[in-house]
Amino acid sequence: MFLQLDGRGPLHAQLTRALRSALLNGRIGPGSPLPSSRRLATDLGVSRNTVLAAYEQLRAEGFLAGRVGSGTYVTPPMQLRVAPSPQIPIPPQSRYSRRLRAIHDHSAVPGRSLPGTRFAFQYGAPLINPALTSAWSRELARAAAYTEPVYPLAQGLPALRQAVCDYLGRRRGVQVAPADILIVAGTQQAIALTARVLLDEGDAAVIEEPQYFAIREILEVHGTSLQRVPVDSDGLITDAMPANPPRLICVTPSHQFPSGVLMSLERRLALLDYAEHHRCWILEDDYDGEFRYDGKTHAALRSLDQNDRVIYVGSFSKVLFPALRLGYLIMPRGLREDFISAKWASDFGSPAVEQAALARLITDGGFDRHLRRSAKALNQRRSALLQGLRDCSLGRLDIADSRAGMHLVVWLNGKTVDQGDHFIARAQAHGLGLHPITPYYLVPPDRAGLLMGYAALSVTEIHQALEIFARCLDDEYV
C-alpha cells in the first residue's frame, strides 16, 4: 500500500492523514482489511506504536472497525468519495453578493498605502504620537486585568458610554446621556447598521457629491438607491434636494469630505426642516470635527435637532488610530432598541478590554493630551503643506484650503483626470505617493484633483516630498 506522508507534525498524525485520505478517495474500499499494524510498520519503516496510534484515531473517527487479533477493516457503510471536482467560478449566491462583486474591489481600496514610495500623502494614515502608544499600551494591560471576561453588553460598556458623553459635552457641544450612545466598530459599522435599521433594498438615500467612498459603497452594497446632491462653499446645497424625499440623508457638516467645507448654519437649519417635513433621517458623520484650525465651530446638527431625526456618528479612527476600530453613534430615541438589536445581531457587541481601556484613556486625561498635541502638530503640517504648495503653484494649482482635519484637496488647473493619473504615476516613479480625488465622486469631476493627507508626514518630510512634487509639476506643465 503506497502512502505518501506529508512531513508535517508528528509521524502518527501524518500517517492518520494519509490513511484517511486513502479511505476518503476510495483507494482503500469499504470492507477491505487493512494490513496488520506490524506489517504496515515494517512496510513504512515506522514504529508499530505509530501505526497503532493512527489506527486507533481512525477507529475513534468511525472509519475503521475490528478488534485486536481479528484484524482491522474499513467500516462497511463508508461511502466512497469522488475526487474533488475541478474548481469552477461560482456565481454570486445572493443579491448582496452580486452587488459586492459589482461595486467593491477590496484589493483596491482608495487611499491604501503604495508600496515603494518614500513619502506618501496618504489619507487615513494617522499621526504617530509615541506618548499615545505608551498610554494605550498601559491602559490595555490594565484593562485586561480588571475587565469582566464575559460577553459585553451589545450597547457598549457603560463606562465608555459615559466617557463619550462627557467628551461630547465638553468638546463638541453635544449634550446626550449614556442611554443614547451605541458603541460601534467605527464609522463603517455605524453606516452599515443605519442602513439595516432604516433602509430596505431599493430605498433612497441622499449622499453629498463629492463624498467619502466608503459611505457610498456600503449604501450601494446594501441595495440603496443613491441620489447625489452637490456641495458648494456653504456645504450641501439644500435647495437641490430631490423632489421625492429620500429616507436617509448622509452629510459631513463639520468638515465636508473631501472638500473640507463647513456647512453654514442656514443650510443646517434648512436641512433639519426638510428632514422633519419629509420625515427622513439624517446621518451626521463627524469623522474629524475635533481638529479645526480657524476657531470656527458650528453647533452639530444633532444639537440643533429638536425632532429627533439625527443619527450622529463619531469615530476614534481619526483622532486616535484606525487600527482601533471603535466609534460611537448617538441614536434617535425612537430607534434605540432597533440599533442595539442590530448591533447584537451583527457581532454581539464590541471587544470589552479595548472599550474599558478607551474609557480610562478619556477619563484620566490622556485622550485630551493627545488631542492637544495632535492638533498642534497637524496645524504645523498643514501650514507647511499649504505654504509649500503655494510656493510651487505658479498658477498651476487650485488649493482648497482645508481649515480642519488632516487632508486638503489640490486641483491641477487645465489637466484632465487622465492627465492627473499620469502625473500621479510620474510622482510614484520618483518615490512620492499621491492619491486622485476621483474615487470620492460618483460622477468624475472635469479636472484632475488630488486628495492629500498630511497627518503621517513630519514637517521635514513634507518639505522633502514637496521638492519632488514641484519637479513633477514642472515636468507635467512643460
Add this chain to the structure above:
Amino acid sequence: MFLQLDGRGPLHAQLTRALRSALLNGRIGPGSPLPSSRRLATDLGVSRNTVLAAYEQLRAEGFLAGRVGSGTYVTPPMQLRVAPSPQIPIPPQSRYSRRLRAIHDHSAVPGRSLPGTRFAFQYGAPLINPALTSAWSRELARAAAYTEPVYPLAQGLPALRQAVCDYLGRRRGVQVAPADILIVAGTQQAIALTARVLLDEGDAAVIEEPQYFAIREILEVHGTSLQRVPVDSDGLITDAMPANPPRLICVTPSHQFPSGVLMSLERRLALLDYAEHHRCWILEDDYDGEFRYDGKTHAALRSLDQNDRVIYVGSFSKVLFPALRLGYLIMPRGLREDFISAKWASDFGSPAVEQAALARLITDGGFDRHLRRSAKALNQRRSALLQGLRDCSLGRLDIADSRAGMHLVVWLNGKTVDQGDHFIARAQAHGLGLHPITPYYLVPPDRAGLLMGYAALSVTEIHQALEIFARCLDDEYV
C-alpha cells in the same frame, strides 16, 4: 430676559447653550437686538467676559451678527424652530427592523447572568484562569507597541491567520492556508456574514432542533425561512432533510449544541453528499470542539469535504473568553472574495492590536498551556457535576452526559415546561441560578430541561450548588 443655566461645565458654555436654545425655540426672534454684554452680565450676575465669550461663540456659529459698539442682533435669515414634538413611538423603518422587533429582545438574552444568585450554572461564562489573564495583559501591552496603527486588512492580520492555520492543523486536523481564513468578530459575525453572502430574504436554511438560539435569531432577523431537522444520538438526522433543498445547512457536528451529541461519520458523509448533490452550503460551527473528555474526535466536515461546500467557523470566545470578540471562518475558495468584501462592508476589519496579541499568544505557547489547563479543570468540574447530579437524581433526572465542552443538559422527568420554570424560580429564591432549555428549541420540548454550564464554577462551588439543587428537587417532587 430669563435664561436658565444648566450648571454643567464652564459658565460661558452654560450661557451659550441657554442663549442658543432661546434662539432655536424662537424666544428671541430673528432681527431682535440682544442686550449689551454689560447689561446681560449685570442681569445674570456673571462677568462681562463670560457674556462676551458666549456672544463670540454664537457669532462664530452664525446665530448672531453685529459689531462691537453697534450692538449684537439675531441673524435675519434665522428660521424659527418649533418646540420639540412629543415623543411618539416610531414604527419599524425597514423589514429588517420589523423582524428585529418581532424576534429579538436584547434585554432578555438567554443565559444572561441572574442578579442575586450565589451560584449560577451559566452557559457562556468562562473558566477564569489567572495565568491567561496575565498572559493576555502582557501580550496586549506588547502588541500595542509594535502593531501598525493603520487600518488592518479586512481579511485579518497575516500573522494571526497563519497562527490559526497552525493551530487548526495541530489540534483540529484541519489543513488550510492563511488565504482560506477570514478573521471575524466571533461566531455571531461569522453567521451574519454567511447569511449576507449566501441568502436573500426568504431563502431557506436548515437548522438543528435543538439549536444555539443566536444562530436561529440571526438567520430569522436576516429574513431566512428556517427548516428544523431533529437530532438523535448520532447527530442531525440526515434522512429527515427536507425534500426542497435549502441553500444553507447549519450544524454543530463536533458537539451538537445543546444536546452534546457527536455526529457520526456516516451522517457526516451523508450530509456532505446531500450538500454536493443539492448544491447547498454547510456552516460547520465548531464552537467548543477543543474540549473533549472521551478521547473521541471525528474529522471535521471541512476536512472530509472534497467539494468545497463547507464554511467552518471557530471562535475564541469559548476557549479564551467571550469579551475578546475574535473568531475565524474558513472560506470555500469560490466565496473568498465575497466573504472578505462582506467583512469590509460590515466593519472594515477586526481590531489590529488584539489580533496581533492573539497571534503571539498562539505562537509562543501561552494558548496551548491555557487549553491544557482548561481541559483539565473543565473535566474535573464536569465529573463533579455529573456525579453530584447522579447522587441526587433518585430516578427524577435524565442526565445527558456531555462528553465535551462546558455544559450539559438535564431533564426533569415527568415535569412539564411550566413546572420546570417553577423549579427554576424556586432555585433562584435559594440563590441558585438555573437556565431552561426551551430557548434552544424552535418547538418547545414536552418535558422540562435545564442547560447547565459548569465552566465558571469551581468543584467546591459545584458541590455547594448541588446541595441547594438537591433540596429544591426534593421540594419539587414531594
